[in-house]
Amino acid sequence: MTRILVALAVGLLAAGPAAAQETPAGMRIAGNFSSNSKHVDNIEKPFFTGLPGATGLKLEMNYNPMDVVGVKAQDALRLLRTGAFDVMSVQIGMASRDDPFFEGLDLIGVSTNMADLRKAVDAYRDAFDKRLQEKFNAKVMTLWPFGPQVFYCNAPIKSLDDMKGLKIRSFTPSMAALIQNLGATPVTLQFSEVYPALQRGVANCGVTSPTSGNSGKWPEVTTHFLPLSVSGSVQGHFMNLDYWKKFSPAEQAKIAAEFKRMEDQMWALAVTANDDAMNCNIGKEPCKEGTKASMTLVDVSPADQKKLDEAVTKVVLPIWKESCNRVDPACTDVWNKTVGTARGFKID
Known part of the structure; x- marks a missing residue:
């Protein structure tokens, strides 16, 4: 009897690590907002649907846009940390309220x-x-931009000076700082x-990419379009680390390669579609993929560009x-050696 018990114990110990390394049976994904149809319908959803076939892994995919499952963009990092989802599409500017370090990737006015x-x-x-x-x-599985972040307004504007007194949609702390600097x-x-906020007058202007704004039907509730780019609105697909570690190194390599392919598609869309x-926003040809509207184009003046450039350093x-060094005293040094060096900026 003793030998049998010992044998069973040894068998259980041997089975433990193997079970821990067993490939997951499914993947729970909170994707991007469904109104971003070009990104969701054309790239993201097909990617996740096709991931098992592309990697040869037997995964049951449970994909839903974050608005369908009631997820708030600002909660994404905390939901990932708890394992509520295995993979999430994260709007980094919104989520950076949990840690300002992440916004350093795409601060307003630094990379336009x-x-x-x-x-x-x-x-x-x-x-x-x-x-x-x-x-x-x-x-990190992907990092990619929506594209140049520009202004859609339902108030008549001719320049950034006309933003004074308006209510402008913001989704990052540094964007809020710029808006306040403009007197808005x-x-x-x-x-x-954003669409209902613009419709009801909760906001007078919104900031997003031309592609996202057009596919999100913002021209239906705005009249003036100012294509002054203030950032790129970098997004990411992030995977819970415990979930990632359940895959073998060979499986991880296959998964990472496929995510890199999706990242490249998202970058290409940001460059070509805008x-x-x-x-389409201003009713000009060629307008091949978007919905044609009749917004008033507001020309970007040298004075507007100068005002944006000055706001970066000031x-x-x-x-x-101040906000990032409060969390981590080394924050500025890391940024200066990475983004700052790549873009020619330095924080003293």
């Missing part, structure tokens, strides 16, 4: 075109991933909340330095 933004993202990626793993038990009031809203969406970087 896609080429510059990619340099910043590549420079910050490793530091970003390390901090995400340490503080939120999650791993920032209104924090996630993407799915010119078409801008044309307002955005100092405010971010």
